[in-house]
Amino acid sequence: MDKDYTKYTADQLLNDDFFLKSESSPTAESLLFWQKQMAENKSLAAEIEVARLFLNAIRTNVNKTALPNSESEALWQCIEQKNNSTDRKSRQRYLLLSVIGIAASICILLSLGKYITLQSDKQETNYLSIIEAIPQSDSTSSKVQLILSNNEKMTIDGEDSQLEYKQEGSININSQKIEQIKKEKQKTTFNQLIVPVGKRSTVTFSDGTKIWVNSDSKVIYPVVFSEKEREIFVEGEIYLEVSKDEKKPFIVKTRQMDIKVLGTQFNVTAYDNEKDMQVVLVSGKVEIKSGNKHKDILSPNEMFRYDKEINQGTVSRVDIDDYVAWKDGYYQFKQQSLEVILKKLSRYYGVLLYCGEDINEVSCSGKLDLKEDLEDVLSSLKKAIPIEIEKKNESIEIKVKH
Incomplete structure (x- = not known):
């Protein structure tokens, strides 16, 4: 991003496509960009905070045509707290410019669909x-x-x-x-x-x-x-x-x-x-x-x-041990079906393990060490139940012997 934001005001930010997109669809890069801007420029950081106050207000009033008087006054108090300026007239003019900026930005925000909001104890974290x-x-x-x-x-x-x-x-x-x-x-x-x-x-x-x-x-x-x-x-x-x-x-x-x-x-x-x-x-x-x-x-x-x-x-x-033993580095099974066992191993190792229609006919009891490679785990499983193992590209088929 080559644009110089150092002298931007809140109303300019609210009309800036990159800022709006960063708020509506944040990426790791955009979050890092604005955090760096705020860290390097205290004045810009204050303007960004003001712009985000209005975006947050729009989120909670998105179906309304205007903010109620009580909420407008609350926003004004927040803005005053965020600002060190003692010139109230200039801040009132500044507020009007910001509101104009919001009106031009609402359509863009609605089309973007969703955005990250300011976190507070009163808001549910997204x-x-x-x-x-x-x-x-x-x-x-x-x-x-x-x-x-x-x-x-x-x-x-x-x-x-x-x-x-x-x-x-x-x-x-x-x-x-x-x-x-x-x-x-x-x-x-x-x-x-x-x-x-x-x-x-x-x-x-x-x-x-x-x-x-x-x-x-x-x-x-x-x-x-x-x-x-x-x-x-x-x-x-x-x-x-x-x-x-x-x-x-x-x-x-x-x-x-x-x-x-x-x-x-x-x-x-x-x-x-x-x-x-x-x-x-x-x-x-x-x-x-x-x-x-x-x-x-x-x-x-x-x-x-x-x-x-x-x-x-x-x-x-x-039996809780069948569900929590993984935290100690192994899976425990007590008369569990082969389907359940393969599902857990597939999830843990990230490899598709599948079996034929007769999968529910086979059950198993024992422990499988998750510190071992998948190949070693399947070898241990093969010793416990009558199965054959066949690798197929990125998946593994398990066949039950009869």
Whole structure:
């Protein structure tokens, strides 16, 4: 971007195509560009904040032709707080220019469809926008990635990486201390952990809560939890040991479920490309609000299964070891069908494993070591049940012997 934005005002930003597109469809590059502009120019940073205040107002009033007087006054107070100018007349003129800029920009914003909004404790975080801001090429990386709140990307070596957040704001990654850029306390900023197929990771938050993150999963979490609650977003599978804090409940959000706890241990499986989502409770108690807004309470050794296709959840008793052993580096099966076993291995290693129609006729009990390569795991499986293994390009066919 060659354009010089150093002397831009808020109304000019609201009429600038690149700024509007950056707000409506942010990319990692555009986010980094505007963060750099704000860091290098305090005056421009104030103008950007004013422009974003109006964009945020448009979001909440998109179906209205004009802002109500009460909201206009609230916006004016916000603008005054963001400005150090003592010339009220010039600021009133400035406000009028900004409103004109908004009127010209509304059509553009509506056509773009969606945009990232300012984060606050009173607004629901748009986690999907945060995910979509990550370039697709990064999602195919063979290494664990940590994307910091300033959009700095870090790759982490190892099959089973460990992250630990300290109270003072630093992170230990595989026992190596990493300093984060300090942020203003009133701003909610997020880190993102992306774990590719065949890898696992753990995160220990500053409150003592620990999560295990399974293969092919994403977790988004705030650098600092808010004063009222602790909230993270998950796509994939995680296991949690939540530190108890009655004043700050812990909430795990997925695309279809919200799981609320005070202090407990449980497993969440919520892959976006699978129709079933699961919550398995090890200890404590959790409250689950699913897609149809229905609430279910789980007790230990119970599993909540949510079917996205029919928008319905069911609760049943299970052997929890069959669902949580992966956090210790292995899969455990007790009379599980071959179909279930192959599905889990396909998901973990990122390789399509399939079998014929007689797949449900075969069940298996035992353990499979996830630290081994897929070829070694299938060899172990072959010793336990009568199967043949045939590689076909990027997939593997499993044939049952009769």
